[in-house]
Amino acid sequence: MEKIVILTGAGISAESGLSTFRDEGGLWAQHRIEDVATPEGFARDPALVQGFYNARRVQASKVQPNAAHEALARLQRDWPGDVVIVTQNVDSLHEAGGAKDVIHMHGTLAGALCSACGHRWTAPPEMAVGESCPACARPTARPDVVWFGEIPYYMDEIYDHLSSASIFAAIGTSGQVYPAAAFVHEAQAAGARTIEINLEPSPGASGFDERLVGKATQTVPRWVGHLLAPHS
Structure with a gap:
């Protein structure tokens, strides 16, 4: 899958x-x-x-997890294939929202x-x-x-996941900080469909196949519902 x-x-x-x-x-x-x-x-x-x-x-x-965190946990739970969540955030809101095995590339x-x-x-x-x-x-x-000038965690694991991704989504990130800014290109090289979901288009938004603009609490649940509809 x-x-x-x-x-x-x-x-x-x-x-x-x-x-x-x-x-x-x-x-x-x-x-x-x-x-x-x-x-x-x-x-x-x-x-x-x-x-x-x-x-x-x-x-x-x-603070409490919001509808976007909870929607991604639902996607992870109900999608018939693997859903890997990599976060640049150092909070634990993904886990509080129900997500499992979140990869914290910048620590916690x-x-x-x-x-x-x-x-x-x-x-x-x-x-x-x-x-x-x-x-x-x-x-x-x-x-x-992980501070500026330090190497993010789990990079080999993240690149392995990107190399086998069918869909790559970047949510709520500026797309300006490397190495994460290059993840879309890694995924595209592996043949993945790519989507950016953001409050406003990032400087690198044109590099994605698809873009959703708006609040994460609205756009992410809508996107997840669209993905899961054929499987429900």
Whole structure:
């Protein structure tokens, strides 16, 4: 059966109340990206970075999945083939909406990482500067989030899925950050039909076979319903 590979970005969680890089107001508007989302920023001011991600963790704990998250979980449950969800988001809204085995290419707010030994564990609600790794005991805990300049997680697995995709969808993502911006080309090279679903067309929208424009909570359930109609 046909495999569907879906890439989601900040736009799918925005309607649940999580701010994006480009929102005026909100957490991101209060900081420069290079100060809170780079290894250099963490080395320079770990207290600022830990405080920023503690605030993001609190924000994420207060929101609920929306109709778009729930529709993708329904697609995963009812589609006769595989549905692989890859997300650039670090929240857990896909899982809260019922999705399984989500590939978090940029890590998760719920995770902690030892920058010394690479051990991972569940982050406490508030991470302190100099928090110890439970594996090596060094005071080198950081958020398990991929920062600018770092390599996203699970890339080999993602490319394997793209190479066998029959349908590729990019939902709520700007399409400007690599390597994710190139996923549509990988999927097309494998013969997949491609669709972008976004609040407004991205700069790379013309590279997709099909485009749906509108709120994710409206467009994604409609698209899922269209896909599942022949199988219901």
